[in-house]
Amino acid sequence: MDNNFWLRLKQPFSALAPMDGVTDNVFRQIIVEIGKPDVLFTEFTNCDGLLSTGRDKVIQRLKFKPQEHLIVAQIWGTNPDTFYKSAKICVELGFDGIDINMGCPVRDITQNGACSALIDTPLLAGEIIQATREGAIGLPVSVKTRVGRKTEVINNWIRFLLEQKLPVLTIHLRTASEMSKVPAHWEYMSRIVDLRNKIAPDTLLLGNGDVQTLVEGEAKARQYHIEGIMYGRAIFSDPWLFNKKIDKTQITVKERLELFKHHLDLFRQEYGETNNYAILKKYCKIYMNSFPNSADLRAKIMLTQNLSEMELTTQKMIKDLYYI
Numbered sequence: 001m002d003n004n005f006w007l008r009l010k011q012p013f014s015a016l017a018p019m020d021g022v023t024d025n026v027f028r029q030i031i032v033e034i035g036k037p038d039v040l041f042t043e044f045t046n047c048d049g050l051l052s053t054g055r056d057k058v059i060q061r062l063k064f065k066p067q068e069h070l071i072v073a074q075i076w077g078t079n080p081d082t083f084y085k086s087a088k089i090c091v092e093l094g095f096d097g098i099d100i101n102m103g104c105p106v107r108d109i110t111q112n113g114a115c116s117a118l119i120d121t122p123l124l125a126g127e128i129i130q131a132t133r134e135g136a137i138g139l140p141v142s143v144k145t146r147v148g149r150k151t152e153v154i155n156n157w158i159r160f161l162l163e164q165k166l167p168v169l170t171i172h173l174r175t176a177s178e179m180s181k182v183p184a185h186w187e188y189m190s191r192i193v194d195l196r197n198k199i200a201p202d203t204l205l206l207g208n209g210d211v212q213t214l215v216e217g218e219a220k221a222r223q224y225h226i227e228g229i230m231y232g233r234a235i236f237s238d239p240w241l242f243n244k245k246i247d248k249t250q251i252t253v254k255e256r257l258e259l260f261k262h263h264l265d266l267f268r269q270e271y272g273e274t275n276n277y278a279i280l281k282k283y284c285k286i287y288m289n290s291f292p293n294s295a296d297l298r299a300k301i302m303l304t305q306n307l308s309e310m311e312l313t314t315q316k317m318i319k320d321l322y323y324i
């Protein structure tokens, strides 16, 4: 597979996890600027939506800028034919790879048989992988999954996925029922690696769950002999997570606020005043944390009523810093 960029990455490689409502194209641009992982993923995007009359809205989730490469589109659904067609769309959009979500535990989604529900229907999961490959025309097609639905079923489900000879398999080390409420089961990783070595030595493994820093991730990759680490919520408290060069203790409050303001500017460029600005409120915690009056500043942002007001409030906060 010529286009398999995964093979060209220096190991252990890093990936920012797909996170719905968080890792949108605006936030990813920020991450690219301040500390870029080896691979970015889009938020999960529904195949049926991509092919529906509401396509124009859904396809926003697959927008990205050239500087975001290497970037993988994550898609989800239940119908192999819509995966085939969605994969073709991802190829046209210029993605470097396509990932199939077989891990999301949200009930509204799994009750229709999608995402982590596919763990119970491997036949369909196999058809979906095959159809996506056919549509992907040589782009690497990977899967992100969990270790089971209610209990771990590594010997069945992970074995099955390994038999599909995927270029990369991301394993979030929890069951779907566990959501993210218990510590990730890194103790399962050695068994998974043994299976991989036996069944699919060419499949690279991305381990995922609770990894907080690059140093921790690299240590885990070495310990378990896996090729990469995917980082999710760690970005919530440290947007500079992937930056190896800066001294994090030297990042000033002003820099944090200016980064939030930059996020607002990029959001305005992408969506203008009209779009749902309220989603920006949740980002302020990413930028405004871990300094003395950060909660007060966040409370001020929460009170704003539109994007312009949020911009003015942030600007005023930055200006007021000079008087502290």
Ligand SMILES: Cc1cc2nc3c(=O)[nH]c(=O)nc-3n(C[C@H](O)[C@H](O)[C@H](O)COP(=O)(O)O)c2cc1C
Binding pocket: 017, 018, 019, 020, 021, 022, 042, 043, 044, 074, 101, 103, 104, 144, 172, 180, 208, 209, 210, 211, 230, 231, 232, 233, 234
């Ligand atoms: C807000 C949020 C949204 C998420 N959305 C997705 C998604 O779209 N696709 C996906 O595969 N996983 C999604 N996840 C799961 C993460 O990718 C990751 O597997 C999980 O957070 C565990 O990694 P962590 O412990 O490093 O955060 C989401 C997680 C969070 C917290």
